[in-house]
Amino acid sequence: MLIAYLLPAKKLCKESDLDKDVRNSNQSNGYRLINIDILLSELSQYVTCPNCNTKAVRKEKILYGLVSEFYVECYSCSTLSTFKSSPVIASGNDYEVNTRITYAVRTVGQGFCGIKHFCTAMDLPPPVS
Numbered sequence: 001m002l003i004a005y006l007l008p009a010k011k012l013c014k015e016s017d018l019d020k021d022v023r024n025s026n027q028s029n030g031y032r033l034i035n036i037d038i039l040l041s042e043l044s045q046y047v048t049c050p051n052c053n054t055k056a057v058r059k060e061k062i063l064y065g066l067v068s069e070f071y072v073e074c075y076s077c078s079t080l081s082t083f084k085s086s087p088v089i090a091s092g093n094d095y096e097v098n099t100r101i102t103y104a105v106r107t108v109g110q111g112f113c114g115i116k117h118f119c120t121a122m123d124l125p126p127p128v129s
């Protein structure tokens with residue numbers, strides 16, 4: 001009788017874990033490590049100008065540490081849109097991703113050299129010095 005009682009509880013647990021996994025796969029916030037060549041290549045197939053619906057050209061410029069600025073430019077009507085890969089932190093002194101990598105590397109006992117090694121190994125832009 002006890003086993004019969006536990007089995008449904010175990011099933012419920014597995015189902016709730018599955019629900020959690022599905023929920024997490026639909027989240028689109030936070031940070032990801034994305035190969036920039038793949039991202040820009042895929043975007044170039046789908047990005048069109050919001051004004052004239054012509055295919056737009058996208059470019060990336062490494063702005064500051066791990067922050068990039070992306071440009072979407074339409075050569076037909078000269079519309080130019082830009083966006084950055086990270087928000088600025090509340091104090092307004094730096095971008096969030098640069099603060100996060102400093103904090104993350106410190107939590108594993110490393111300093112600036114650790115950040116540099118991590119960025120080099122991951123083929124990331126150099127960190128802010």
Ligand SMILES: [Zn+2]
Nearest residue numbers: 049052074077
């Ligand atoms: Zn346009």
